[in-house]
Amino acid sequence: xxxxxxxxxxxxxxxxxxxxxxxxxxxxxxxEETLEVFYDPSRLLPIEDSIWRFLxxxxxxxxxxxxIASNExxxxxxxxxxxxxxxxxxxxxxxPKYFCxxxxxxxxxxxxxxxxxxxxxxxxxxxxxxxxEPVGNDIISDIVSFVSTSSFRVYFSDNKETISSILHxxxxxxxxxxxxxxxxxxxxxxxxxxxxEAKESGDGLRAKCMNISGLLMKLFFRHNWLFNLKATFPFSxxxxxxxxxxxxxxxxxxxxxxxxxxxxxxxxxxMKLWLLCxxxxxxxxxxxxxxxxxxxxxxxxxxxxxxxxDPENLWLVVRLWKSKKPEKSYRIxxxxxxxxE
Ligand SMILES: Cc1cc2nc3c(=O)[nH]c(=O)nc-3n(C[C@H](O)[C@H](O)[C@H](O)COP(=O)(O)O)c2cc1C
Numbered sequence: 202x203x204x205x206x207x208x209x210x211x212x213x214x215x216x217x218x219x220x221x222x223x224x225x226x227x228x229x230x231x232x233e234e235t236l237e238v239f240y241d242p243s244r245l246l247p248i249e250d251s252i253w254r255f256l257x258x259x260x261x262x263x264x265x266x267x268x269i270a271s272n273e274x275x276x277x278x279x280x281x282x283x284x285x286x287x288x289x290x291x292x293x294x295x296x297p298k299y300f301c302x303x304x305x306x307x308x309x310x311x312x313x314x315x316x317x318x319x320x321x322x323x324x325x326x327x328x329x330x331x332x333x334e335p336v337g338n339d340i341i342s343d344i345v346s347f348v349s350t351s352s353f354r355v356y357f358s359d360n361k362e363t364i365s366s367i368l369h370x371x372x373x374x375x376x377x378x379x380x381x382x383x384x385x386x387x388x389x390x391x392x393x394x395x396x397x398e399a400k401e402s403g404d405g406l407r408a409k410c411m412n413i414s415g416l417l418m419k420l421f422f423r424h425n426w427l428f429n430l431k432a433t434f435p436f437s438x439x440x441x442x443x444x445x446x447x448x449x450x451x452x453x454x455x456x457x458x459x460x461x462x463x464x465x466x467x468x469x470x471x472m473k474l475w476l477l478c479x480x481x482x483x484x485x486x487x488x489x490x491x492x493x494x495x496x497x498x499x500x501x502x503x504x505x506x507x508x509x510x511d512p513e514n515l516w517l518v519v520r521l522w523k524s525k526k527p528e529k530s531y532r533i534x535x536x537x538x539x540x541x542e
Contacts, residue, residue, distance in 0.1 A: 202309050205274040207233055210267060212535050213318040217266035217472065218326065220255035220489065221246060221391045222530050224404050226263050227297045230542040235304055238263070239297035239540070248387045249378065249493055254516070260300055261468035262475075267303055269476075270318045276305040277312070284461055297540060320476040327484040327527035328412045335359040336450040336521045340481045344452075347477055351470035352463055353456035356505075357521075364451050366504055367488070367518065372441045374490040374497045376434075379425060389422045403533035410530050413440075452485075453505060454517040471517065484524045491518060 207230055219225065225244035229237040238260070245256055268278045282301035341357055348355050358364060378384050392406045393399035394415035399407035408415035421428060428437035454471065458464045478485045491497045498515065507513050 202275040202311075204233070204307055205276075207236060207305070208535060208539075210270040210274060210276070210318075211236075211538075213270040213273075213321050214263055214266040215532050215535055215538065216322050216324075217259075217262045218324075218475070219259040219262075220250060221388065221406050222404050223259070223391060224533055224538075225256065225259065226300075226538065228539050230539060234306065235302065236267075237302050238300045240300050241295060241297050243295040246387055246391070248381075248384050251493075254493065255489065257465070258468045258471065261465050262472040264301065264303065265469040265472040266321050268469075269314060269316045269321060271305050272312055272314050273318050275308050275310050277308050279304045279306075282465070315480075316473060316476045320479055324476055324479040325484075325527055325529055326410070326486055327522075327524035328410065328486065329524050329527050330412070334523060336481075336483055336523070340478075340483060341450070343481065344474065344477060348470075348474065351473070352458065352466045353454050353470060355474075356453050356455065357450055358453075358505075359450050363505070367451055367491070367501070368442060370497060370501060370504070371488045371491050372438050374494050375441060376429065376438065377497075378490055378494060379421070380429065385422050385425060392418060392422070394419050399531050403531045403537075407528065407530055409528045412527075450521045452519050452521055453515060454519070455507075455513045455515050457513050467516070478521060482523060483521050484527075486520045486522070488518045488520065492516060 211228060215224070215226070223244045223246065225240040227239045227241050229239065231237060240256065240260060245253070250256055264280055268280075271278050280301055280303050336357075336359075344355065379388070388406070391404075392408070393402060393404075394408050396407070396409060399405060399409070408418045411418065427433060454467075454474075456463070456467050458467060475485050491501050492515070501518070502515055505515075507515055
């Protein structure tokens with residue numbers, strides 16, 4: 202095995218997911234061994250993600266993707282990072298902020314790893330309509346066994362009542378969040394209403410990926426009141442519910458981590474979980490709003506019997522399902538993400 206340019210692994214790793222496809226990461230390639238990773242403060246979501254939960258997720262999923270892609274070319278990665286929950290600065294000032302340093306060393310061979318660059322390249326989020334079918338027990342067993350060595354626990358439900366309550370909560374929370382103008386504005390700038398726009402920017406939530414028309418998406422953000430009238434609300438809500446109604450399996454991810462590094466590792470393991478689902482032909486779709494909205498998060502904990510005094514931290518709820526192949530979301534070309542080399 203010969204040495205491979207660092208850029209080759211980064212070209213794969215930038216396909217890792219990010220909240221609202223904001224892709225906040227930027228890179229400084231100091232030399233072929235040393236990479237510094239930064240985040241761009243102008244790409245954060247300070248209103249929706251006020252405690253930077255999803256930024257943390259996005260950045261650590263990227264780190265895991267760099268690790269997997271580097272291994273493919275025979276490199277071992279070591280990550281050096283400030284071991285604190287960082288106070289991210291979401292400011293208009295677009296000067297990149299330091300996140301971590303990744304040093305790689307050439308081993309000359311690939312270490313056995315269940316995941317590959319192809320998994321990272323081909324994984325995606327599907328929001329297409331769904332044919333009812335719970336995820337099979339064989340897949341659940343594989344996920345449970347995989348997760349048993351990771352830093353969190355997963356619980357599955359295919360109980361229709363529980364799922365229906367979670368879906369209602371999710372749809373209500375999306376509407377509640379988006380009644381606030383500042384939240385709508387934040388997403389407005391992150392949304393791409395036509396394919397041309399999405400392709401040109403290489404980022405953002407593409408209407409086609411959201412499985413709604415660009416016009417309707419625009420209308421929703423710009424004239425939100427129209428969707429919240431007594432007469433229209435049931436129809437608007439059913440539009441969101443329709444997209445996710447027939448959910449076979451919901452999975453909640455819980456941990457009782459004590460230290461920041463355990464929390465970071467949880468997100469790295471979540472990336473692996475996402476890839477594992479992909480390997481089984483299962484799509485993982487996060488329900489982000491019910492986690493970031495603190496009120497809803499409390500209701501959700503009650504709904505699934507986690508009590509207030511319980512230390513368990515419910516930090517992700519996802520639906521798992523089989524889907525037709527969705528539209529791929531775009532990525533900003535790697536060259537625009539490299540600050541310095
Ligand atoms: C931390 C995190 C939270 C997310 N939350 C949501 C969500 O609430 N709803 C949703 O439809 N997609 C959610 N996503 C999926 C992203 O929108 C998606 O990864 C991004 O648009 C890129 O698309 P891809 O996954 O198909 O590559 C989330 C992704 C991450 C990393």
